[in-house]
Amino acid sequence: MLRHEFQPGRFVAGLFIALTGIVYAGDAGGLWETPWFAVIPLVTGGLCLAAVAGGVASGVRRHKRREQQTARDSTPAPD
Template sequence: MLRHEFQPGRLVAGFFLILAGVVYAGDAGGLWETPWFVVIPVVTGGLCVAGAVGVLAQAVRGRRGAGRTNPAGAQPREPS
């Protein structure tokens, strides 16, 4: 049972931010030389892709859930 809904946009954003961290860590460790401006397109491009994935996921989720009366995982309350 999932404790929260899957949000692929956040997964993509996290991947690109980790990629930016790895690029700078490799530069700091001396594995390669990275100019300071390289991470700007990686982060902005990753956030744009993450936004597009989030909008697409919301559109798919909204279309699938249009006929449902209860939100996913919600149980109807019984009168006490």
Template sequence: MLRHEFQPGRLLAGVFLILAGVIYAGDAGGLWETPWFALIPLVSGGLCLAGVVGMVAGGVRRRRRARRPATEAPPSADLPG
């Protein structure tokens, strides 16, 4: 059983930031030449996309909680304290 809920927005933000790190590491290693301004659209676009995905996932999560019957226990109640 999962210990926490899946958060796709954070996963997407991490992927874009790791990609930016790989691009800068390749530039520092001499594999290719990257202009200093090239990663600004990549990082800002990735963070904006991650924010949108996070908001959509939160809305879906809230909607599923609202549709769940009131008598059903939340999934975290099964875990030992």
């Protein structure tokens, strides 16, 4: 199986979209009443949190890549 890097922004977005689906499924099943506008803060809040998580993860990866590059550049060349 091929490995890929973890993308927390996509994880958070998927989590909130799944939560929205669960809320509407509970409403459709008659477990509780959900107003139609409840989806707006769930989805927009989830997407905003996903953007922040993605930005932070991107910054961390960029910083880590720069550190690795400077460490590679600072090693002396073999004779």
